[in-house]
Amino acid sequence: MVTSRRTVLSAAIAAAAGASALSAPSAAAVPSGGRAGVPPLVENRFWTSYGDWRRGGLDGVRAVAGPRSGVVIARPEGSTEYLDPHTGRTESWEYATWTSPVHRSAVPATEVIASWNADTPAGTWLQVELRGTYSDGVETPWFVMGRWAAGDGDIRRTSLDGQTDGRASIWTDTFSIDDASSGLRLSAYQLRLTLYRRPGAKLSPMVWRVGAMASDVPDRFTVPASAPRIARELIVPRYSQNTHIGQYPEYDNGGEAWCSPTSSQMIIEYWGRRPSADDLAWVDPAFADPQVCHAARYTFDYQYDGCGNWPFNAAYAATYRKLNAVVTRLSSLTDVERLVAAGIPVITSQSFRKEELTGAGYGTAGHLMTVIGFTADGDVIANDPASPDNPAVRRVYLRREWENIWLRTKRYNASGNVSSGTGGVCYLYWPERPTPAQRRVLAAFGVR
Incomplete structure (x- = not known):
C-alpha cells in the first residue's frame, strides 16, 4: 500500500463533515463539468x-x-x-504585513486552500493567514495557513494544528466548514502576509503571488463521466518514489511516502529546472536521483510530519527560476485535457482501493501522481511515482475509473467504512512566460 500522512487529514475532514471594501471581480469560477446552467463549484483568486x-x-x-x-x-x-516549536529556539524578528482587500467569492465555500509563490533568502521567512466572513455575517478569527521558508536553517516550515472557532477548522493546509450539511458557508475572505527578517538585516522575503481556491464540492461517491476529446502525451521525466524507500526517514519515513515531492520534481524538470550541484551536496552520493531527496526535504511540513502539504509543494516549485505554481480543483478530465493540450501537465491527488484502479497494483488513502496525456481511447497516461523503478513510472489507467477516484469526495475504504476523497485537488506549475495557449487555458480557470 502507498502510505501518506494525507490519510490523517482525510480522516479528520470526513469525521468533521459527518458531524452535523470588495476586491476587483477578476477571479474566475470553474463551472462543474463545463455545463451551462450548472452552479460553479470552484473559484480561484490570486493577487499578482x-x-x-x-x-x-x-x-x-x-x-x-x-x-x-x-x-x-x-x-x-x-x-x-x-518560539519555533520544532527547534525550541526563541529568536527576534522584524516584520511587516500586507493584507488583501476583502474578496467576496463567487462560490460560497465549504473549503478554502491558500497558495503563495515567494523568495525567502536566508534570514527571512513568511506567514500566510486567512480571515473570512460566514454566510450569516459572522467573522472568523485570523487562521494561520502556513509558516514557510524555502530553506530550513532559520525556522522549520510548518502548518498549525488545533485552529478552530467552533464553526470551521484548519486541517493542515485546508480551511474547512465543520458541518457542511448545516448550509453554513464562507462567503468572503481576505489574506494577510507577514514578512519576517532578522533585526537590522537588509534582505527581505519577496512574495509575487498569493491567493486561494474556494470550493463547494458536494458530497458524492460517483461523478458524471466525461467524453474523450484529445490524444496527446507530454514528455515528462520519470521518477519512482519507491527507489528511495528507507532514505532520510526523518522526512516522512523515507521514499515510500514521497509521492507529492516526487511528482513535483518531475514537473519542475519538465519545465527545464532542477537543483544545482551545490543544492544537492548534502545528499548521500550513493543515492540515485538525489533531486527527489531534495524535494522531500524542502517540502517537509514539521507539524504535519510529512511531505504532502499541498501549498508547501506549490511554494517549493516556485522557488525555481521563473516558475509559478498554485493549488486548485478541477471539475473533470475535460479540464485536464485542455491543460495537457496546451502543454501543461497536472499533478492530481486521489485515494482508492486496489480493485478500483485497474493496473495500479496497490490501494492508498492518499496519493499524488501526474497526468501527462491521454490515449486515443481517452484513457489517462500518468506518471505514477508509486512504481518499482523509474522506467515503470509511466502508466495507462482506465479513464472512467481514474476520473471517478479523483473527483469524488466520498468513498468506501478497505474496511468498508466511508472515507473522504479530495474532490479534484491538483497542482498546476507553469513558466513565468507561458505561451498564448497556456495563458488562455489558465485564465479560463481563474489562474493568472
Whole structure:
C-alpha cells in the first residue's frame, strides 16, 4: 500500500463533515463539468499584479513593480519573538504585513486552500493567514495557513494544528466548514502576509503571488463521466518514489511516502529546472536521483510530519527560476485535457482501493501522481511515482475509473467504512512566460 500522512487529514475532514471594501471581480469560477446552467463549484483568486499589491493594506511593506511584481519589507512595522516549536529556539524578528482587500467569492465555500509563490533568502521567512466572513455575517478569527521558508536553517516550515472557532477548522493546509450539511458557508475572505527578517538585516522575503481556491464540492461517491476529446502525451521525466524507500526517514519515513515531492520534481524538470550541484551536496552520493531527496526535504511540513502539504509543494516549485505554481480543483478530465493540450501537465491527488484502479497494483488513502496525456481511447497516461523503478513510472489507467477516484469526495475504504476523497485537488506549475495557449487555458480557470 502507498502510505501518506494525507490519510490523517482525510480522516479528520470526513469525521468533521459527518458531524452535523470588495476586491476587483477578476477571479474566475470553474463551472462543474463545463455545463451551462450548472452552479460553479470552484473559484480561484490570486493577487499578482502591481495594482493588486497597491490596493492591499501595506503596513511596513512596499509594492515592487516589474515583470514579476510583488511585496517586500520597506520599513518594519515592529519586532516580535518567535518560539519555533520544532527547534525550541526563541529568536527576534522584524516584520511587516500586507493584507488583501476583502474578496467576496463567487462560490460560497465549504473549503478554502491558500497558495503563495515567494523568495525567502536566508534570514527571512513568511506567514500566510486567512480571515473570512460566514454566510450569516459572522467573522472568523485570523487562521494561520502556513509558516514557510524555502530553506530550513532559520525556522522549520510548518502548518498549525488545533485552529478552530467552533464553526470551521484548519486541517493542515485546508480551511474547512465543520458541518457542511448545516448550509453554513464562507462567503468572503481576505489574506494577510507577514514578512519576517532578522533585526537590522537588509534582505527581505519577496512574495509575487498569493491567493486561494474556494470550493463547494458536494458530497458524492460517483461523478458524471466525461467524453474523450484529445490524444496527446507530454514528455515528462520519470521518477519512482519507491527507489528511495528507507532514505532520510526523518522526512516522512523515507521514499515510500514521497509521492507529492516526487511528482513535483518531475514537473519542475519538465519545465527545464532542477537543483544545482551545490543544492544537492548534502545528499548521500550513493543515492540515485538525489533531486527527489531534495524535494522531500524542502517540502517537509514539521507539524504535519510529512511531505504532502499541498501549498508547501506549490511554494517549493516556485522557488525555481521563473516558475509559478498554485493549488486548485478541477471539475473533470475535460479540464485536464485542455491543460495537457496546451502543454501543461497536472499533478492530481486521489485515494482508492486496489480493485478500483485497474493496473495500479496497490490501494492508498492518499496519493499524488501526474497526468501527462491521454490515449486515443481517452484513457489517462500518468506518471505514477508509486512504481518499482523509474522506467515503470509511466502508466495507462482506465479513464472512467481514474476520473471517478479523483473527483469524488466520498468513498468506501478497505474496511468498508466511508472515507473522504479530495474532490479534484491538483497542482498546476507553469513558466513565468507561458505561451498564448497556456495563458488562455489558465485564465479560463481563474489562474493568472
